[in-house]
Amino acid sequence: MTTSPLPALPLHSDTHETEAPDGGEDQAQRAAELAALHRAADAGEAAATWVRELASRQGEEDHGQLLERVAEAIVQASSREIIPGSFGLLTEELRYTLAADVVLGxxxxxxxxxxxxxxxxxxxxxxxxxxxxxPSCVLGDLTRELEVLAAELEAATDAGRAAAEPATG
Structure with a gap:
């Protein structure tokens, strides 16, 4: 299992005497990266909460358990699996859990x-x-890609929640 980069990344950077003159730019980039990591994690948590709501509605225990595993996989993929400097790959178990056939339960x-x-x-x-x-965002422009994907994850979660409103409201 991999560990989250969030606790390892500082909330603010201390200036060191050996830092290059353009260190302010590096600090700004690290701060933007950290903000994007947090946004991705928050979007993942919100999506997982929605999936857990789906799990709680299931009459069949097996469907509920599978959706609970999916929710945990969403949290993990949107936070602990985003490891700057890694190869950006999901474990086989996470790939399988997040596969589109989740709708078949x-x-x-x-x-x-x-x-x-x-x-x-x-x-x-x-x-x-x-x-x-x-996780694959670590191979490109991490900050920009995480921001785009977090926004799309938020939109997909909102669409899922909105689909249930007529049925519950």
Whole structure:
């Protein structure tokens, strides 16, 4: 298991005597990177909360347990798996858990599909797909890519929540 870069990254950088004259630019870049990491983690937590809500509605325990695992995988992929300097790859287990077939739930054991409102399946697929891409941002422009993906994750989560509103409201 990998560890989160969030605790390892400083909330502010101390200036060192050996720092280059352009150290302010490096500090600004690190601060922007840290803010993007936190935004990704927050978006992942919000998405996971929504997926846990889906899990709590399941009549079949197997579907609920699978969605709970998906929620944890979203949290992990959007935070602890984003490791600057790494190869940006998810573990096989996380890739499998976040695969699009999550909308089928545990249908292979239950013979049924998860109980989802119309319009929730596509946002669920989107949330999983977006979460799975977060770690690969370390291979490019981490700050910019995390900001874009966090915004898309937030939008997919909002769409999923909105799909349930007519059914519950």
């Amino acid at each position: 545990a249908s292979h054991t239950t013979g049924t599909l998860p109980e989802l409102h119309p319009g929730e399946r596509m946002p669920l697929i989107a949330v999983c797909a977006i979460a799975a891409t977060f």
